[in-house]
Amino acid sequence: AQKVTQAQTEISVVEKEDVTLDCVYETRDTTYYLFWYKQPPSGELVFLIRRNSFDEQNEISGRYSWNFQKSTSSFNFTITASQVVDSAVYFCALTLASGTYKYIFGTGTRLKVLA
């Protein structure tokens, strides 16, 4: 069975601090896709990134970066120089390339960035 674990329930940081959100996944499949979504206080879910299991290159997009490590089954998300607008719940998700079509979400990490 597939599983996504986000062990950090809530993180508080002061503005301009760097913060890393952890995501650990479980699957026996060799082809899968990992995602990060942001859910701001307004409630909608916003797609941030998709990564397939064959691409272990780290990715940077502005202040956001993602570290994918198959060896540890982790797909961590770092926000550099955090801002108050980054305050949100962040979800990591997993889907397989075959079969179930289900997207499995972690329980989310609530990030609070304090001014």
Place this chain on the structure above:
Amino acid sequence: DSGVTQTPKHLITATGQRVTLRCSPRSGDLSVYWYQQSLDQGLQFLIQYYNGEERAKGNILERFSAQQFPDLHSELNLSSLELGDSALYFCASSPLKDRVGTGELFFGEGSRLTVL
């Protein structure tokens, strides 16, 4: 704006009642997914449709049912409502090119259901 439309945005009803939540996917997306998010909980997958056919089922209660119509909009029916059904219900669609469901999901703004 994700392009996914959900109605109603808010709904308050009483226990034992039945409600219908509606979702219009993005233009061209054939897959529709329904998720439930209870207070301070993660997203629980309910059900997925692809081009009118049920493709995957998650932790969907027997009191709940869904369908996808020929115009691709979908409805989630919740009946015999209980207090614990109060939640945010999300609909999401995924791009046509990802037939096997590996593309990103585009979420609607959700329908917040309150059962009193």
